Amino acid sequence: MTATQRLLDINRVRELFDLRGSLMDRTGGSYEDDPYPVWAELRERAPVHKGTLHQLTGIDDPFAFQGLPESGRPHFSVFTHAACNAAYRDNTLFASSPQAVDFDSAPAVVNSMLSMGGEQHRRYRALVQPSFVPQQAQWWVRHSIQETVDTLIEYILQQGQGRAELNVDFCAAIPVLTITGAFGIAVDRALDVRAALHDPPALLEIIAPIVAARRENPGDDLISVLVRAELSEEDGTRHRLSDAEIYSFALLLLAAGSGTTWKQMGIALTALLQRPAVLDAVRADRALLGPAIEESLRWMPTDPMFSRWVTRDTDFFGTHLPRGSVVHLCVGPANRDPARWERPDEFDIHRAPRASLAFGGGPHICLGMHVARAEMMTGIGALLDRLPALRLDPGAPPPRYIGFYERGATEIPIEFG
Template identity: 70%
Template sequence: MTEIAILDRARLRSLFDLRGSYLARTGGSFETDPYPAWHRLRETGPVHEGTVHELTGVSEDLLFAGLPFPDRRHFSVFSWAACDAAYRNPEVFASSPDPVDLNSGASGALNSMLSMGGAEHRRYRALVQPSFVPNRAEWWIHNWIERTVHLLIDGFLADGRAELNVDFCAAIPVLTITSSFGVPVEQALDIRASIGQPAKIIEILRPIVAARREEPRDDLISVLVQAEITDEDGTRHRLSDAEVFSFSLLLLIAGSGTTWKQMGITLTALLQRPDVLAAVREDRALLRPAIEESLRWMPTDPMFARYATRDIDFHGTHIPEGSVLHICLAAANRDPARWDDADAYDIRRQLKPSFAFGGGPHICLGMHVARAEIRIGIGALLDRLPNLRLDPDAEQPRFIGMYERGATAIPVLFG
């Protein structure tokens, strides 16, 4: 029995079921295709007052980036041009309404680099950026991704059938990021289950951080504890434990929560189009554009928020200081002003940058690692599972969710 075989599959499914209680607060039960509503909204104006879910027709209160903030006015942006303008103006549209205090503030992903701006954000991002650049992807692949992928496939290879969304796609990123921290497999799901309770995660990480300060290894915690930052006055110092925990919490949330959904979206899109899947199997160079097209066509997190630091007239709408601006990047990614036949999943379309990983100075730090996980994962399935296909006798996968979109179960047959 490999160490991955000890994963609690039932618990894994409960933590990674969009319709379950764990993700209900982000609109996991939303099963309507939101794109027709977003098209109508974009056609009537690039900016609308209200939140994305309210404007889409969801009346329940949801939580996500920039929500709920009931005391602030909310505006949502749906066109490529308006979303691009918002991302390009971080001085007016800030990533956080509050200053960040890593050493004295409450521990959590929002009190982190994610919420920093300007020079402070550039200094902290520069510390870990080298571990996430494209040519560093091989470090991730060799150390953690490849081994995890093949051990997972080993677990169902002899069965002739599998459920790939949770048992495969969801397991890869959570095991990759926790392994890069030196967290043993048996604690990986404890980490995921404690995303909303950062103190519990810190207690798991605390002895690892202490050990890496004494004896660094070739892992991500070692990178963090050895990093030095230069303050505004020119003073250089190593990151404090609080700063290391802040980075770790952010990377855990980003690294274990989004990639599994995007991998499932990509895999479902291919399995639902057997001719496209066959083309990718035959010419593996098509896998990269297949992934990029899924990122454009259905990004797993369709919205992120910014906060207006002053009054501004923005694309025909006056936005007062203190308002929340919701950037509906998924709508922008299907703007016909930028893409022809934008609703089609077409892996041979001309490649253009999309907003799947955001934009501006806060563009996703781990996007190249995410791409590597998806590429290695799907590539290994095509290599090892002959005649991979959806199980015709099982419930077929559907795309669901409001602020965290993904596929339902992906039951497959092979061999």
């Protein structure tokens, strides 16, 4: 039995990767409606509206969305592709954080590269960017993605029932094992990382010993990359990263790497399984798998909104935005903007390629997007290769899309063979 197989405490996996569970309480995990018709109406009325996305959608629950930033500030939501794209590309006017990063304070995801702007963000991102470029995707596949996918499918086949659940039992494990493996975290601690995502001190108890060990003996992992990296300051001086700087990178990458791709993979799988003719076409012509994944990203991005802070008074697409206000870039409705895509509400894998905003845009475009694509390509491709006649289980409740600020599928019950 491999270490990955020993990890498969399915009950714990299901608890930690439940869209309706405690980790999702702050982002509207219990939301079960389809918000896109309301978002389409809002987009038609104006590019920018005053208010948060959930308020504008008709949800006024002060307890369901505690994850939103800066409740005391004015809030605006942006709905068109053109307006969202313009905001992403102006990182000076639309800052990623209301304050500077302070490495002397307690390590946290918000106190990391995610919150940096301008030259500081460029210099820190440049340290890890080479590990996430498209040419490195196969390193990730060889290093951990392929082995994880193969082990999970073996687990499904060994059950001998011709049935399985794919969203949590398959999709959820792939990203968390990929990112923890890339950090040199032992397989049997991977779920501990997921459990500790909202408890930085607990997460640092796992990370700190690895950082110390890699300072003594660097290896072939991301912590070693950070330990060896030298940061160039604006005055030209160079220095190795401090423990606090490495911790900030680690917290951000572990949170991002383990928390989004599993939901997007579940969305893509559900979209295909609900359209058997499309699934058959992808099975017959594997060149269609990439376009199918890209269409899932456009059609239903798992994170339909990202926030920015306005640094000066400005008029933006017909709306005055005061300095200090929060602007929510609503990529969900922007990705279905009929000004950019014909029949935008249809899931169509044969669309002419056109970039969406599923991974954001501008200087802060998602660092791990190529790894996420590699995870989805490897995972879904392996399912098509190894589970003959893969289809939804007609005797089980069909999957549904739920969640608000983090969208995903419910259980995906399938039959095969």
